[in-house]
Amino acid sequence: MSRDWTRELLDAGLRRDLPACWAAEGLSQYLDEDAVLGLADRITSLSAPGSRLVMDFVGRSFLDSPVMAPMLKLFLNRGMTWKYGNETPEELFARHGWHADATRLGVAGKRLGRWPLPDAPRGTPGVPQGYLVTAVKQSTVK
Known part of the structure; x- marks a missing residue:
């Protein structure tokens, strides 16, 4: 990730010694793998x-699906290239010391009737x- 928003958050008052809450919706599929790993770091x-x-x-299965190909092509034509998919995203955060579930x-959607x-x-x-993925940061990296 090219922009260092870490410093901006710290300058705005984020404290590393207090728990934080992170929400990222509709982001990871637009990043390449290195950027997703950097985001997790x-x-x-x-x-x-x-x-x-x-x-x-999104899973890699989503990006590779023939059923989804027309939608992904439409996105590509509009400059919205989807690059990253992961079938076990909870493992990404578990490797970083989070207790994560996917x-x-x-x-x-079924639980919500939608x-x-x-x-x-x-x-x-x-x-x-x-x-x-929902995750809680553990006290030590395993």
């Missing part, structure tokens, strides 16, 4: 134990997946 460096995170991810968007399609388990061939 930066959030972790700014987060005290007990900090919380909510972030959504809920498939279909599961979350998902009209059948929910397909993770890894179902041909089914694009998306995930909602």
Whole structure:
């Protein structure tokens, strides 16, 4: 990530010694893998134990799906290239010292009565997946 917003947050009063709450919606798919890993590094460096995170991810299955290809092509034509997908985004944050869980968007949508399609388990061939990650920063990196 090219811009150093770390300094801006600290200058604005963010305290690394107090838990923070992070929310990132509709971001990771527009970044490349290095930028997503850098984002995780930066959030972790700014987060005290007990900090919380909510972030959504599309799965690689979404980016590779023939069903989604027309939509992704439309996005590309409008300069909105989707680059990053991850089928196990909770592992990304677990490696950074967070206790992380990923809920498939279909599961979350069904719970809220807003998902009209059948929910397909993770890894179902041909089914694009998306995930909602919730995480809590642990006191030590494992």
